[in-house]
Amino acid sequence: MRKLKFSPGVRSLALSLIALLLPVGAFGHSLYIQSGRHFVSSGKGTPLFFCYGHHIPVDDPVRREKLAWVKVFPPDGTSREIALRDGKSLHSYVILYEIPGTWVLAAETTPGFFTMWYDQKNRKRHSIKPMSTVADKASKVETSVRSSQWTKTYVTCERPSAKFPAHIGLPLEIVPARDVYGLKLNDKLEFQAYMDGKPYTGDGFYDATYNGFSPHAEDLYIPRTPVTGGKFEVDLAAAGRWYIRFFTKTDPPENLRSEFLKEKRTSTLVFELPGERKRPKADDH
Template identity: 25%
Template sequence: MLKVLKKVNGLVLASAMTIGLTNVAFAHDFWLYSNDYNPNLAKLGASTKIYFGWGHGFPIDDPLSKDKVEELYIKNAKGKTIIEPKQASGVFVDKIVLKEQGSYVVGGIMQGGILSYTLDDKGDKVKHIGKGKKDGLKNLVSSTFYQKFAKAIINVGDSKDDVFSQPIGHTFEIIPLDNPKDLKQNDFISIKVVHNSKPVSGADVYATYAGFSKSGDFSYATHTNKEGIAKVRLSTLGHWMIKSNIQIEPTKEQKKDFDEISYSATINFEVY
């Protein structure tokens, strides 16, 4: 069982809160957003569209180039299929047609990178993207390797399988233990946070829904128990995003280039 290296920005959450919580994420958030999480199965299949989400204003914010996405795929009971994203205003992936009834998980991985900060001659912080300790930065304050992972849960018809609750192999991942299609307003959804398939104890968990905030605030916050499990109250109908992030200590070899590793994961679904 992995424990987080430290709380994000020193924020300690003693209990669940339902106030407006400022986004304490490491830079921008990454998510996968669908225009229809529960498409109807017709003769030619069930169609939906998947969008890249990037920034702080859920569900649609800043443009994101498809070149920044390392891998994008969809998984059902029969296996995993790679999706080739198509660019359109920086956010559009493509229409996908799902041929069978069941639950599907769309998974995306952003390219990892290094973010460092130094101090200039005036003592002000200067950001360096893609540069770490090995690049000879002077007056280095911090250097962090970061990577972001995202999932969306799609249900077609009367899905009864457990694909939604199966890990998809992301380094850092949020796994729903309940299928969102079976939940209603004010229900709690149980989720499990894992790193390399092992539960993460004490990980911060945040949630928000479309329309709550355009500036990155979250409507709900809690943290995982010793089994890596947390519960989020779904206070309204609509499109939801749950997010978690952790900072872990690098290996001795990795410390030659950065001081810390930061992972974040999101999962999106609809309550209707």
């Protein structure tokens, strides 16, 4: 079969058309850290892995460069940073749970940029670089966002810790009002967003869903809901793995206003609500 060859100009035009067709949401992937199991026996190893994108529970692979760090917080108050592999993957790493209690797995992204702008011929374009990089080529900038994300999940080894590690000090963190280990179906769980170590009292948005609610992108059990004061409540209407997201959009600091128009900070939380067994346990495999 004859291979078609395109000039650089045609390739550039094709990429521009693709960019026009892609929704802005395609560039707003959310990061969720998960565990193979959320309730483990002492000495058990189970993998952590990620969801990155718009489909729950797993979506796109994550570039190594996108992850600033991944850490494990055992019940003894220490923390360990995971040595990450290069390349794009779900970044799955086996964690050995040797201490009984509540463990926390957490990660932070490297800040990313998304700029939508018009060139001198009024053609709409996009860039994943700061606004300043297109300033001399743009007739108008439609939007420019810097995005940072933090994510965590809880794993209980044997039994929960006497003091639940609700808050581990992430720059933006979703903090549950009580230990997720003892939650039951149809409980209502309250959350407080923390920013820079203190309860966040400004405006933001939250949404939530559980694994199995919908296979469609951003089709969530609780759709995006505005919240003031950083506090919100979720009705745990189904057993299984829950995904909670909270984000803020604010103006940039004075010294960065040439780089982006909005600062987006996102925090996500994953935990598991066990529920009751639906079938009798088999005697053997």
